[in-house]
Amino acid sequence: MSFFKDAGHLFRFVGIFVLLFIIFLVARGYVVPKSFGQYGHYRGAAMGEIAAHPLHFAGHQACETCHVDVQDVKKNGKHAHVNCEACHGPLAKHADDPASMTPTKPDTATLCVRCHAASAARPKNFPQVQAEEHSTGLPCETCHQPHSPAMTAGGAK
Amino acid sequence: MKITRRQMLVLLPAAAIAWEHVLAGTPEASPNYTMSEHWWSMLIDIPKCIGCGNCVRACQEENEVPDGFFRTWVERYHVSDEDMTNPVVISPNGGKDGFPPVAKEDAGKYFFVPKLCNHCVDSPCTQVCPVGATFVTPDGVVLVDQKYCLGCAYCVQACPYGCRYIHPQKEVADKCTLCYHRITKGLTTACCEACPTGARQLVDLKNPNDPIHEFLKTHAVQILKPQMATGAKVFYNELDGSVR
Numbered sequence: 001m002s003f004f005k006d007a008g009h010l011f012r013f014v015g016i017f018v019l020l021f022i023i024f025l026v027a028r029g030y031v032v033p034k035s036f037g038q039y040g041h042y043r044g045a046a047m048g049e050i051a052a053h054p055l056h057f058a059g060h061q062a063c064e065t066c067h068v069d070v071q072d073v074k075k076n077g078k079h080a081h082v083n084c085e086a087c088h089g090p091l092a093k094h095a096d097d098p099a100s101m102t103p104t105k106p107d108t109a110t111l112c113v114r115c116h117a118a119s120a121a122r123p124k125n126f127p128q129v130q131a132e133e134h135s136t137g138l139p140c141e142t143c144h145q146p147h148s149p150a151m152t153a154g155g156a157k
Numbered sequence: 158m159k160i161t162r163r164q165m166l167v168l169l170p171a172a173a174i175a176w177e178h179v180l181a182g183t184p185e186a187s188p189n190y191t192m193s194e195h196w197w198s199m200l201i202d203i204p205k206c207i208g209c210g211n212c213v214r215a216c217q218e219e220n221e222v223p224d225g226f227f228r229t230w231v232e233r234y235h236v237s238d239e240d241m242t243n244p245v246v247i248s249p250n251g252g253k254d255g256f257p258p259v260a261k262e263d264a265g266k267y268f269f270v271p272k273l274c275n276h277c278v279d280s281p282c283t284q285v286c287p288v289g290a291t292f293v294t295p296d297g298v299v300l301v302d303q304k305y306c307l308g309c310a311y312c313v314q315a316c317p318y319g320c321r322y323i324h325p326q327k328e329v330a331d332k333c334t335l336c337y338h339r340i341t342k343g344l345t346t347a348c349c350e351a352c353p354t355g356a357r358q359l360v361d362l363k364n365p366n367d368p369i370h371e372f373l374k375t376h377a378v379q380i381l382k383p384q385m386a387t388g389a390k391v392f393y394n395e396l397d398g399s400v401r
Contacts, residue, residue: 042302057350
């Protein structure tokens with residue numbers, strides 16, 4: 001029994017360690033977020049937070065629910081596969097509540113040349129013009145209907 | 158109001174359960190979305206890119222990217238006939254405001270290369286994060302947990318494609334999320350939505366009906382820096398050998 005009598009100070013020591021370990025576990029439980037490790041070594045809830053960011057671009061599906069007339073003009077033209085917001089800009093606000101925000105009409109003088117200004121770096125088969133020679137300063141929409149830009153007999157349609 | 162010992166014993170576990178809900182964070186924002194059914198990536202069709210910069214503008218507007226920083230950008234390559242291995246690459250303001258005109262006397266070829274995070278499977282950036290703030294999601298997107306990020310910038314150095322930056326106001330790592338807030342709702346990314354020629358296409362490799370499967374079979378498709386073994390999954394169609 002003399003062994004246990006002398007070992008009393010060791011038990012107190014072990015007791016302190018056990019207590020500190022319990023404090024560590026409790027503190028860790030509070031500090032580490034619950035979703036950490038749900039899918040891997042990261043906070044699983046972060047994905048939900050990122051997925052909850054607000055939209056700025058509504059997506060062409062949203063535009064087409066109302067603007068069927070524009071869709072009809074576009075669908076047979078060269079711009080059939082150009083999404084609305086490629087030219088009109090991000091309009092999720094307008095799609096959510098059309099009354100709250102009215103989009104401004106893009107200025108064709110600056111808009112069209114973004115894509116159609118002649119450049120040797122652009123693919124050869126892509127329609128390009130030297131704006132000054134091509135239009136002599138007239139706005140593009142004088143002759144071209146932006147939603148279906150091909151020239152037709154009798155001018156812009 | 159006096160709380161008895163008995164009431165206290167009942168209240169404490171209730172408070173603990175409530176606190177667990179706080180710690181668990183916000184619930185999944187897209188209830189109809191199953192992560193295990195998707196494996197996202199992107200296809201860049203180089204011959205279709207006209208360098209209009211729509212993707213760069215759209216990305217900055219959609220994700221509120223600060224001026225002078227880019228989650229996606231467009232580079233213009235000029236490869237001269239004499240020196241094929243040393244192309245001249247420019248990307249003024251990320252290609253956001255277009256590109257300077259090409260001088261008539263400059264021989265050689267020109268083309269545009271849009272760049273973005275490659276959402277690598279074995280991404281070097283997630284491996285170096287000391288706190289688990291950046292990760293590959295179960296649906297194949299590399300994301301940053303900005304609440305957890307310390308801003309140490311290890312990942313910025315580790316990315317071989319230069320796709321990360323430290324956000325000047327938030328002081329944490331920031332990068333392309335592949336518009337995670339859009340693709341989980343069934344929309345395409347902002348850059349793909351704004352691309353007028355279809356040069357950028359969102360790809361879901363786990364969707365058997367995605368046209369990417371047929372495209373990969375029938376085209377010469379490459380990834381950037383394959384020698385880095387990053388498992389990059391942004392596919393480039395007809396990529397020139399001088400691009401790096």
